Amino acid sequence: MKSWKKTALFAITAIMLGSGCTKRFDEINKNPYDFDEEELKADYQLLGEPLSEAQLNLLIYNDPPTAQLQQNLNADVFSGYTMSPTPFEGNINNTNYGLLYNWNNAPWLIAYTNVMKSCDFTQQKAKGKYPDFYALAQIIKVEAIHRVSDIYGPVIYTHYGIINGDKSIDYDSQQDAYYAFFKDLSEAIDTLTAYVNNNAPHRFAAFDLVYKGDFTQWVKFANTLRLRLAIRISGIDPKKAKEEGEAALKHPLGLLLKPADNFSVNIAPVTHPLNIMCYTWADVRMSAPMESILTGYKDPRLPHYFMPTDGGANVYHGIRNGIDITAKEEYSGFSQLVKFDNNILFMTAAEAWFLKAEAALYGWQGAGTAAANYATGISTSFQQYGITNVNDYLNNNTNTPNPYTDPQNAANNIPKGDPHLSTITIKWDEQASLQQKLERIITQKWIAMYPEGQEAWSEFRRTGYPKLFPVVVNNSGGTISTEKFIRRLPMPQRELITNPKAVTRAIATLKGPDTGGTALWWDMR
Template sequence: MNYKTFKIAGLVMAATLCFSSCTKNFEDINKNPYGSTDEELAADFALVPALLQQAQRSIYLYQPAPTFQLQQNLLSDIYSGYMMSPTPFGGNINNITYSFVDGWINTTFSTGYTNVMNPCYKVAGFTKGKVPDSYAMSLIVKVEAMHRTSDIFGPIIYSKYNTPNGDGSVDYDSQKDVYYTFFEELKTAIDILTPLADKPSSELFKKSDLVYGGNYKQWLQFANTLRLRLALRIVNVDAAKAKLEGEAALANAGGLLQTYKDNFTVDIGSTTHPLNTICGSWGDILMGAPIGTYLGGYNDPRLPLYFKKAVDPAVKDRYIGIRNGINIDGKARYADYSKLMDLPGKLQLVTAAEAWFLKAEAAIRGWAGAGNAQTNYETGIQTSFNQYSLGSASTYYNNATSLPAEYIDPKAMTAGQNDIKKGSQYLSTITIKWEEGVTLDRKLERIITQKWIANFPEGQEAWSEFRRTGYPKLFPVVVNNSGGKVSTTDFVRRAPFPSNEYSTNGAAVAKAVSTLSEPKDVGGTHLWWDPKK
């Protein structure tokens, strides 16, 4: 799709899906789409499964594909190092080169509110104090979706959602406050599900569940894993709270996600995965250069399961990606570099492999209940191998010599974009085999690098972890169109709030910006959990 088509698609989506700021038109946004009144449907909770299914399918919005493209693909998927677009949208002046397209960012901001926050808010109203298991699901899904929104923007409207002030404005929570609320809500959900873990689920819960078929224990394991993920997210800024929440997750009797069969993947049936559309019929997303250098250098057997070989004559039969933020004169230049392999009808959000890597990091930090770091690390790799039916991972995780490969692009328009050679500060020297007698930071790089490989293609989490840890090492943009708002060497740290929020909720946005680490609503401002070093 070209830039003009994106504009048209945005208008169509706005008209058909009523995407708008959560601070406007609350009555319309909350209007029941099924014809009956909420009171009539609430009587037998007939609306609950439909709302919870909508919310699950919209964490990583699967349909329509243009909305997902703006929600995540032309932002987090690219900043993560997983993917890159061959299409020079807007004359190559867009999110990828750090010049944020306001219309794109408005969709990024609003999708979580319209498609997840709103239905979960309604379900909570129906079920709180009446149907505890469904209430717990609504809290877990809401946290999983909205922590992603917060990890893009920082402060978000959360505890005051649907509670406008007298002037119609709606207050934001600072990122610290919203994370503390996430932990409270996860604790509530975990406390509800813990005594239910080994019991058969209710029919209402089964009907609502697109992930685990109504299995309480797996939902409990997912909630614990999510709690540990968010605990580690804040470890650099609030170490005591991080340890408290992380150890609580590790201590819960339900445990974390264990095997790949526990992966939190949302079933979308026969519907085409949005990445298949964006990569296949549109040709707007391909392999990113960084992941190609890691998988290729490590001789990783997941490489041909993630990507296809290039067909461009200049790189034919090679696995090669496109470097982020480079000069691109036209789509044809890179259209035949490595494409993504087609993905199944499931949206992968959290894997059991990630849970093991979270435990590995908790272990090197000395958290109670985390176990042995090396065992967790190697189990994480093996769990990812099991997910792809690759057999034993022992040869791979005992490889102490392989390193990420250099990146040379034979079709580069700018000489400076071929600087990822041996000795470059952006080319990692991390090997695969666990080393015990090294620094915590060296252990962390090894853990995060393998977690990043295992989590593909979930770019939102990958970008968040890169900002938190600096790992895996990625390549800086060559073309920076931010006008000094984003440092090339510091990388992009967040997205600015869209103009629609300023026009409809300006005073609240200004107050929210004041809670950022630097009171500037720009892409270079670090989030609360990402303090500037």
């Protein structure tokens, strides 16, 4: 795909060459980094291409080594989705809480350099003239930066591009950032809803790598994102959560409903970065919790997620996180990920139904019933993979996650009766306690959101579900509790060097020191 930076450079060059052929002073002195209305209107490329780049870099699409650091070697592992057989840095690395600061810059750098910068460029050009492009930039920006906030806590959002007299750029506390996310989503939803109601032209279609310019779909995604963030803060800020959640639930254009609504970015012809990590580098394998939960439930999604080992057609093995690995060969034969197509998935319609199920537990208006939403969430996830028989699964009230056995090292086993092994079944039980209902919802939501590890990690921290296995080796030096699991990443080293005064102020908004053991604002556990 053509880079918007190359496109802009071409336009700038053309302007400069054209002005060199005339003697008119105003053209000679025209700012080569600006574009007039006619140039913007020509094909909207100068507004749209930056947003294409922003979508592509929600998870960097063309740089697997950076994508590995952006998400795979933190959230994908911390969420219990995957584990690496590779003993990086002498087996002292993020997977066992030996946090590597040079790794932990990537989520921040990609979000700001490749997404926030692109969205800001479009918004500067679109403000007051092209409300549709402005609103789409708002939604993409929230999708990117809420993920960053859910990694570190404080983020640069409302102060982006505003340089103080001391050369610092201020952060928003996580609470302030979330309130700003809600405001921007509300404004964007209102803008695009008006476009839908008026049958306005879809000028964004050529640049939309998700919904091909369908504003209705973007509003449904924004509503679901608003509900996701409302549920996220429901423990710490129930009044605001209810207000924002009900606004999303009551919106006439609704939420994501079916697999065709899934928010996934088409990166074709580039292959999914996880395919490179898994098959070219052999750095990614199935996790132990995935083996335990999917095999225990006899979940028909298992072969759609992972490959059997060489041990047989139905033999799956996952690696427990944070174990002692001396050589890659010990565990590289464990289950590989099924190869992904050219789409990077960030939100499923199934997630929307599980969000509604939890909202129903809290009595939010417009949520419906938890039981119906729970069942629809599972069936929607099954539909995503072409699995037709969901009733047997929904009515299963006996299967539970399996004990875990590491065939390489019994010290890593999780036996039956271990407190970290869930006993939750699948079938909905209206008489169950609130916590049991929540565990059912989040466990099935966790299965359905795969492979979106960032969201899965956030929900595990918020709820404690599904039950995961603690690390065996903890190299944090006591800064991260083995039993409480990792809660965040420390502030990026790059920011500590380039923006130290603001980082110091940002750290003061945390609940504790700038370590992986300090809980985020919304994290009540």
